[in-house]
Amino acid sequence: MRAMLDKLYVIGGVLGALFLFGIFLIVLLQVGANLIDFISSALTGHAIGLTIPSYAEIAGFMLAGASFLSLPYALRHGTHIRVNLFIQRLGAKGQQLTDIWSFLIGTALTGWLAYYAWELVLESYEYGDLSTGLIAVPIWIPQVSLALGTTLMSVSMLDGFVSSLMQKDFFIKAENADLGVE
Amino acid sequence: MSDILLPAFIILIVLFTLLGSGVWVGISLLAVAAIAMEVFTTSQTGPLMASTIWGASNLWSLAALPLFIWMGDILFRSRLSDDMFEGLQPWMGNLPGKLLHINIIGCGIFAAVSGSSAATAATIGKISIPELKRRGYDEKMILGTLAGSATLGLLIPPSIILIVYGVATEQSIARLFVAGVGPGIMLVVMFMAYVAIWSFLNKHKMPETAESFSWKQRFHSIKNLGPVVLLIAGVIGSIYMGIASPTDAAAVGVFLSLCLTKLTGDLTKESFIDGILSATRTSCMIAFILAGAAFLTTAMGFTGIPASLASWIGQMGLSQYQLLGALTLFFIVMGCFLDGISVVVLTTAVILPMIETAGIDPLWFGIFIVIVVEMSQITPPVGFNLFVIQSLSGRNILVVAKAALPFFLILIGAVGAITVFPEIVTWLPNNMN
Amino acid sequence: KDVWNMPTPYPDGNFHTVNIKTFADDVRTATNGELDIKIHSAGSLVKHPEIKNAVRKGLVPIGEFFLSRLSNENPVFGIDSIPFLATNYADAERLWNASRPLIEKQLQKQRLKVLFSVPWPPQGLYTKNEVKSLEDLKGVKMRAYNALTERLARLSGAVPTQVEVPDIPQAFATGQVDAMITSPSTGANSKAWDFVSNFVDVQAWIPKNIVVVNQKAYDKLSDSAKSAIDAAAKAAQTRGWEASQAETAAKIKILQDNGMKVSTPTAELLNGLKKAGSEMTADWAKESGADGQEILATYNK
Ligand code: NA
Ligand code: NA
Numbered sequence: 001m002r003a004m005l006d007k008l009y010v011i012g013g014v015l016g017a018l019f020l021f022g023i024f025l026i027v028l029l030q031v032g033a034n035l036i037d038f039i040s041s042a043l044t045g046h047a048i049g050l051t052i053p054s055y056a057e058i059a060g061f062m063l064a065g066a067s068f069l070s071l072p073y074a075l076r077h078g079t080h081i082r083v084n085l086f087i088q089r090l091g092a093k094g095q096q097l098t099d100i101w102s103f104l105i106g107t108a109l110t111g112w113l114a115y116y117a118w119e120l121v122l123e124s125y126e127y128g129d130l131s132t133g134l135i136a137v138p139i140w141i142p143q144v145s146l147a148l149g150t151t152l153m154s155v156s157m158l159d160g161f162v163s164s165l166m167q168k169d170f171f172i173k174a175e176n177a178d179l180g181v182e
Numbered sequence: 183m184s185d186i187l188l189p190a191f192i193i194l195i196v197l198f199t200l201l202g203s204g205v206w207v208g209i210s211l212l213a214v215a216a217i218a219m220e221v222f223t224t225s226q227t228g229p230l231m232a233s234t235i236w237g238a239s240n241l242w243s244l245a246a247l248p249l250f251i252w253m254g255d256i257l258f259r260s261r262l263s264d265d266m267f268e269g270l271q272p273w274m275g276n277l278p279g280k281l282l283h284i285n286i287i288g289c290g291i292f293a294a295v296s297g298s299s300a301a302t303a304a305t306i307g308k309i310s311i312p313e314l315k316r317r318g319y320d321e322k323m324i325l326g327t328l329a330g331s332a333t334l335g336l337l338i339p340p341s342i343i344l345i346v347y348g349v350a351t352e353q354s355i356a357r358l359f360v361a362g363v364g365p366g367i368m369l370v371v372m373f374m375a376y377v378a379i380w381s382f383l384n385k386h387k388m389p390e391t392a393e394s395f396s397w398k399q400r401f402h403s404i405k406n407l408g409p410v411v412l413l414i415a416g417v418i419g420s421i422y423m424g425i426a427s428p429t430d431a432a433a434v435g436v437f438l439s440l441c442l443t444k445l446t447g448d449l450t451k452e453s454f455i456d457g458i459l460s461a462t463r464t465s466c467m468i469a470f471i472l473a474g475a476a477f478l479t480t481a482m483g484f485t486g487i488p489a490s491l492a493s494w495i496g497q498m499g500l501s502q503y504q505l506l507g508a509l510t511l512f513f514i515v516m517g518c519f520l521d522g523i524s525v526v527v528l529t530t531a532v533i534l535p536m537i538e539t540a541g542i543d544p545l546w547f548g549i550f551i552v553i554v555v556e557m558s559q560i561t562p563p564v565g566f567n568l569f570v571i572q573s574l575s576g577r578n579i580l581v582v583a584k585a586a587l588p589f590f591l592i593l594i595g596a597v598g599a600i601t602v603f604p605e606i607v608t609w610l611p612n613n614m615n
Numbered sequence: 616k617d618v619w620n621m622p623t624p625y626p627d628g629n630f631h632t633v634n635i636k637t638f639a640d641d642v643r644t645a646t647n648g649e650l651d652i653k654i655h656s657a658g659s660l661v662k663h664p665e666i667k668n669a670v671r672k673g674l675v676p677i678g679e680f681f682l683s684r685l686s687n688e689n690p691v692f693g694i695d696s697i698p699f700l701a702t703n704y705a706d707a708e709r710l711w712n713a714s715r716p717l718i719e720k721q722l723q724k725q726r727l728k729v730l731f732s733v734p735w736p737p738q739g740l741y742t743k744n745e746v747k748s749l750e751d752l753k754g755v756k757m758r759a760y761n762a763l764t765e766r767l768a769r770l771s772g773a774v775p776t777q778v779e780v781p782d783i784p785q786a787f788a789t790g791q792v793d794a795m796i797t798s799p800s801t802g803a804n805s806k807a808w809d810f811v812s813n814f815v816d817v818q819a820w821i822p823k824n825i826v827v828v829n830q831k832a833y834d835k836l837s838d839s840a841k842s843a844i845d846a847a848a849k850a851a852q853t854r855g856w857e858a859s860q861a862e863t864a865a866k867i868k869i870l871q872d873n874g875m876k877v878s879t880p881t882a883e884l885l886n887g888l889k890k891a892g893s894e895m896t897a898d899w900a901k902e903s904g905a906d907g908q909e910i911l912a913t914y915n916k
Contacts, residue, residue, distance in 0.1 A: 027433035049774030067469035354806030412831035
């Protein structure tokens with residue numbers, strides 16, 4: 001179970017990273033096209049007019065993918081920040097209690113959000129909502145990343161809740177450990 | 183008034199309880215917003231939450247944020263960041279404050295590329311925090327200078343918040359951008375002066391370095407600076423050549439960083455994967471907080487609390503200076519709990535008429551509001567620079583906030599300065615063309 | 616007492632928002648405060664891209680948006696943005712009357728009831744260099760933000776360039792774009808003289824904003840409130856069309872007062888552009904099928 005869940009989070013993280021790479025790629029292609037136009041107008045006096053259609057809108061959709069799909073992966077790595085000034089002063093028992101409480105709220109809230117995110121996807125699908133740019137993208141497709149990401153997030157929150165009930169450490173390591181800063 | 187104060191008070195209590203008990207910042211913001219919607223409005227909370235979060239997270243204007251974070255991650259994993267500090271050492275080693283100025287100058291330059299203070303803090307901080315710590319600089323000053331000067335991302339053009347203000351108030355965005363330049367430079371100078379004075383008074387807290395550097399050493403060090411100068415020139419150059427918008431420029435930055443690290447031999451398959459995964463985690467964390475903040479903004483819009491508080495100030499019949507004082511206080515208090523852009527979005531419709539009635543130039547007011555919003559980035563409990571720096575340094579946001587306090591006070595000083603000498607803001611735009 | 620939150624995309628000073636505020640006042644007065652429409656301008660409550668769906672879902676009962684945003688969903692929504700189909704207010708009004716039943720039918724499918732629609736001033740051409748003939752547009756980088764503007768740029772020999780609204784000033788300053796088509800309102804409000812020097816009043820098309828109400832929310836109103844809202848909507852439409860014409864003159868004057876070279880298009884330029892326009896009208900008629908042809912037939916009668 002542990003291994004399977006971890007795999008799930010890593011897949012989400014990798015998908016998120018691929019979307020980030022996708023943003024990079026599509027924007028870079030457009031900049032490359034602009035550069036060719038820049039050179040062409042310097043040489044011939046005419047731009048060719050190369051465009052990646054709807055690149056800004058599509059980059060925005062990929063941003064949603066990058067942000068939501070990696071939510072549980074970031075949670076497992078302890079990247080999501082919390083104010084730990086007070087809980088650090090509690091003993092182990094107290095920290096366990098605040099973890100249980102935080103994961104409980106997290107599970108409920110992200111689960112609630114995930115439910116309505118799926119409803120949003122369904123509604124966009126039923127009405128056939130389309131994006132407004134040069135390429136008409138069915139909006140439900142990028143919206144799936146919100147629904148899927150928040151669903152995975154609530155699974156990982158529940159995972160954390162169970163882990164802290166069983167007094168197991170949910171977080172892999174402190175995010176800053178690799179910075180050489182305590 | 184009392185019908186607003188009680189809900190506001192309850193919302194604050196809930197927010198403090200959630201944050202204080204260790205609930206993640208993004209989740210706390212979502213929860214407070216949901217509770218405010220459920221208790222104080224008759225709206226459909228769940229569907230609004232989903233649709234607001236969707237609307238706030240697929241934005242082109244935010245796409246630069248993860249790219250810049252990734253750029254920081256690439257540089258951090260390479261020799262370039264170390265080279266840059268070695269290269270700057272001979273140039274800055276004689277200044278009182280030495281390399282501490284790097285955060286300020288670095289953020290000032292980076293702010294000319296990036297429109298957000300979170301991206302500025304994340305990119306510069308990823309490199310400068312470990313490098314400065316390794317060289318034995320005082321941690322409080324490292325965190326403080328970073329938190330304070332990263333706010334320049336908002337004031338020095340391009341700036342997301344000036345665009346939001348310009349659109350909401352029908353001011354020329356081009357003029358607002360130009361107006362931000364003077365105060366931006368002024369703040370850089372004020373921050374540097376503070377660092378110089380502090381290090382003069384706290385010599386024992388400064389690391390030992392060679393006392394003086396010869397010009398020969400300086401010129402020798404230029405080869406260390408070359409790659410970074412090339413990177414900055416490439417990113418800024420792509421904008422001014424007209425081949426990249428400010429958002430596009432982030433991709434140029436990533437591309438150039440990858441090329442440079444390939445050349446220095448720092449780019450391996452492992453470092454590439456490490457870098458992009460780390461950037462994904464950090465930017466997803468920030469995006470989730472932004473999503474929470476967006477929903478809290480919507481919830482506040484439905485409850486009408488910020489607008490009511492603002493109009494309450496409007497009804498007090500204040501003079502020009504009293505009004506500005508009251509608004510500064512109002513924005514500082516609001517800025518503790520909402521992110522800066524939300525405060526602008528929620529209150530400009532109410533505040534702008536007051537400003538115009540009082541005979542205050544809306545262009546000047548845009549810059550005033552940005553400086554006040556800059557303060558909100560470094561005030562707890564909700565301050566984006568604090569969040570970013572907590573995640574970079576592992577230090578609690580209250581520790582970071584304490585380190586940033588002097589810079590908060592300098593920002594207040596800057597508000598005073600532009601109030602007394604409005605020409606700092608208006609001279610450049612009025613002499614445009 | 617009912618309070619209706621109404622999101623609108625444009626700021627308080629915009630003539631559309633001013634008109635809607637009067638509409639809300641009218642409704643409040645006519646219903647003795649029973650129905651209180653609270654305006655949240657400039658996307659402060661719901662951002663422009665989400666307004667239509669927010670009303671559809673009943674998250675807010677009423678809202679305003681730019682109609683031809685929806686042209687990807689159904690070509691009928693884009694009829695007011697076909698270049699050179701209706702270029703003066705009289706034609707635009709006839710086109711609106713001809714298209715209204717079908718637009719209402721399409722929006723009804725999304726549980727949206729149309730209250731009124733108010734036009735923007737006719738779209739003009741903003742350029743860095745003077746444009747006297749179609750030849751002058753050749754190779755000029757023109758801002759495109761949807762399929763229609765992209766097509767128009769290509770057909771007139773310009774190079775379509777995608778630039779997002781906030782990037783416009785910088786894009787002009789750095790030579791990323793040299794031309795854009797927008798209304799005198801938008802030009803004056805964004806102080807276009809800071810980055811372009813020529814305005815050619817080509818009057819390419821007259822796009823509209825539309826105000827819709829959620830059908831369920833409307834049905835729940837008392838009969839007196841319904842008739843109050845209908846009457847106020849009717850008045851708002853008339854007032855809005857007049858305000859739009861006044862706005863056109865006022866905003867062109869502002870462009871002029873700020874040193875922009877305002878000109879009427881030469882016959883050569885206009886003919887060239889109109890040729891592109893009729894090609895696009897023909898394409899649109901094909902794309903929109905029976906609905907579109909019905910509208911065009913009524914309009915051309
Ligand atoms: Na900036
Ligand atoms: Na704050």
